[in-house]
Amino acid sequence: MSIEADFAIINANELVTLKGSSNKPRVKEYMREIGIIHDGAVAVKDGKIVAVGPTREVLGKLEKGFESIDASGKLVTPGLIDPHVHLIFAGSRAHELEQMSAEGVPYLEIKERGGGMPTTLKQTAEMSTQDTIRKTARILDTMLIHGTTTIEAKSGYEMTFEGELRQLEIIQTLHKIHPIDLVSTFCAQGITPEYETRKDELTDDIVDRWIPEIGKRKLAEYADAFCEKGYFNLDQSKRMLEAGRKHGMKLRIHADWLVHSGGAKLGAELGVISADHLIFTPKADIKALVKSGTVGVFLPTSPFCYVGRYAKAREIIDAGLPVALATDVSAANWCESMQMMQALAILRMKMTAAEALTAATINAAHSIERAHEIGSLEVGKVADIVIFDALDHRYFAYHYGINLAEKVFKNGRLVAQQGRRTP
Numbered sequence: 001m002s003i004e005a006d007f008a009i010i011n012a013n014e015l016v017t018l019k020g021s022s023n024k025p026r027v028k029e030y031m032r033e034i035g036i037i038h039d040g041a042v043a044v045k046d047g048k049i050v051a052v053g054p055t056r057e058v059l060g061k062l063e064k065g066f067e068s069i070d071a072s073g074k075l076v077t078p079g080l081i082d083p084h085v086h087l088i089f090a091g092s093r094a095h096e097l098e099q100m101s102a103e104g105v106p107y108l109e110i111k112e113r114g115g116g117m118p119t120t121l122k123q124t125a126e127m128s129t130q131d132t133i134r135k136t137a138r139i140l141d142t143m144l145i146h147g148t149t150t151i152e153a154k155s156g157y158e159m160t161f162e163g164e165l166r167q168l169e170i171i172q173t174l175h176k177i178h179p180i181d182l183v184s185t186f187c188a189q190g191i192t193p194e195y196e197t198r199k200d201e202l203t204d205d206i207v208d209r210w211i212p213e214i215g216k217r218k219l220a221e222y223a224d225a226f227c228e229k230g231y232f233n234l235d236q237s238k239r240m241l242e243a244g245r246k247h248g249m250k251l252r253i254h255a256d257w258l259v260h261s262g263g264a265k266l267g268a269e270l271g272v273i274s275a276d277h278l279i280f281t282p283k284a285d286i287k288a289l290v291k292s293g294t295v296g297v298f299l300p301t302s303p304f305c306y307v308g309r310y311a312k313a314r315e316i317i318d319a320g321l322p323v324a325l326a327t328d329v330s331a332a333n334w335c336e337s338m339q340m341m342q343a344l345a346i347l348r349m350k351m352t353a354a355e356a357l358t359a360a361t362i363n364a365a366h367s368i369e370r371a372h373e374i375g376s377l378e379v380g381k382v383a384d385i386v387i388f389d390a391l392d393h394r395y396f397a398y399h400y401g402i403n404l405a406e407k408v409f410k411n412g413r414l415v416a417q418q419g420r421r422t423p
């Protein structure tokens, strides 16, 4: 039987399929089995994958008339997925990183000195919607040229009723106008100065007014909360997340980032889809997350930039928690590259290159409940595919800090090439 294709990527030195785990995320040693095909090929028709396998086999199945794209000496993977992004913000906090890293000023002290999150809340609220869309589209372009084809995008940098609705509307607009798919999350994140000593009141307002409106207008698929020292406590986080669920949202949580806040344990009790950071999470709470079927999301940038301590990836993977990686792009530290996240996971968190790639693809897809469509190269899946100028998947940690993505396909369309968006 011959198969029609629009194009086929052939002769890949290493084609990583990540096949076989669309129903359940990969855990433990299975995170290291990534379905490598040497001299591999993948064929695409109408935006979907129609054949995957060794080049000779795939070519033998295809009808004539397709375009061949040679990937000799290259790595081919599914489009990378970034499941934790604080997408919409204005202003710069570049000077704070210097204070934190060179002078050793702790993150929360930056806020006490008049900087930090409140400055971003103010500047973001002041930026016009048009400018915000333009600025944010540039971030998405950077993600795309680095091989990221789907992201989760959070609101949370205005933290007023109108401001959060505006942010979620902007996320919806960007989802429509940009090739990257955006999965939207309402994130109760920053606290404006007038509520700094009245967080219970702020929580009441979020629960009684913001979340019902967001739910009614179907502006967010997920609700997320900063359950963290200096932000929302356990009780406040729980109330907001329960309200999110009541109004049609599924749940995510920021947990144990700066201290052991108990966020992971709360997340397990609530059955969150993802629990993110997990830097100070004790073993017992990791076990609870395993039981609740949650995906753990590691965010190596803030440890790299200023927290200094990383999640205990080895212990957490060995405990059986499926893990994903994300950039945590935010106003505090800002790197769009999921290639770089893999480098940090390998070089700083003791993950293997295969585990890191699993975490950046199929497990990331599970953490946003999209694994039936994306995250692996399998027949029937969406043709989100990246050709990297790399011999194999270990290059993310070997030749790092630069962009290895040579061609990026989204829904079977070439959207970026040689570091530039294609028209």
Ligand SMILES: [Zn+2]
Pocket: 084, 086, 254, 328
């Ligand atoms: Zn975050």
